[in-house]
Amino acid sequence: MNETSAPIIEGLFGIPWLSVNLANVLMIIVTFIVVLVLSILGARNLQMKPTGVQVVMEMILDFVKGIINDTMDWKTGRLFLPLAITLFLFILVGNTLGVITTIIVNDQVWWTSPTADPVITLTLSTTIILLSHYYGLKLRGTKHYFKSYITPVWYLFPIKLVEEFANTLTLGLRLFGNIFAGGVLLTLLVQLTKSGILGFIGGAVPFIVWQGFSIFIGAIQAFIFTMLSMVYISHKVSDH
């Protein structure tokens, strides 16, 4: 496969270890604009009998509220509803944007899913785990937080430590792996359909099927990320 590179600026602002992938910056801005426009369209002219985009937004809200309710009681859970909706919508839109088109300019990939970069997904998962620790400390106090490491048996303490790191890694890498593998296969299928008439006949239908499957996988991964985030937060914030 012909090598495509990413538009990375090395040494931003003269700091040698700080590098930025401009494609990620572009895609995060695009995702944010899409989510913003969707939310504004869904929330203006609120009516008691909803029509149009408001129906979709209410469905998404009810869905995310169900996710939070499954893991903790609503009294503590209502604090996390904006976080969960933001996470869900960002990951859903981010996953879908890379499936529809991919734009390559001068051998550099500019338009792809922002979640196809491990840096972004690991940032998201680290933020969630740090937030869970912060809310555990804030809502339950320091004594309960430190005691939770040695209950029910004290010699499980190293395992509980490793569990935090394992949760962070798998939460981020799961999302990255699913979206990245889907994107690579999409690129391979495009090259198949480009290589002659036999390749086109053989590759057209799998290409469309794979695009549909990628959208499905994107939605499932957004759901799983949000739900696992709420599960990890509920472990720290409320009793199981």
Added chain:
Amino acid sequence: MSLGALAAAIAVGLGALGAGVGNGLIVSKTVEGVARQPELRGQLQTIMFIGIGLVEAIPIIGVVIALMVMGR
């Protein structure tokens, strides 16, 4: 034959084996549960998707590693 291609093939193959067996167990239990109590179909389906997402995490990471070492 480059060792990178061999490594990629082994990684994806074993990962696919694990994912296939794991997903098969999950979905078969879900079908059995729905057959016993059809009114719980929605909840069981949700739990099935969560289980599939969790089980497929490590094989997918194996696929990513395979794509990384494929060229060497």
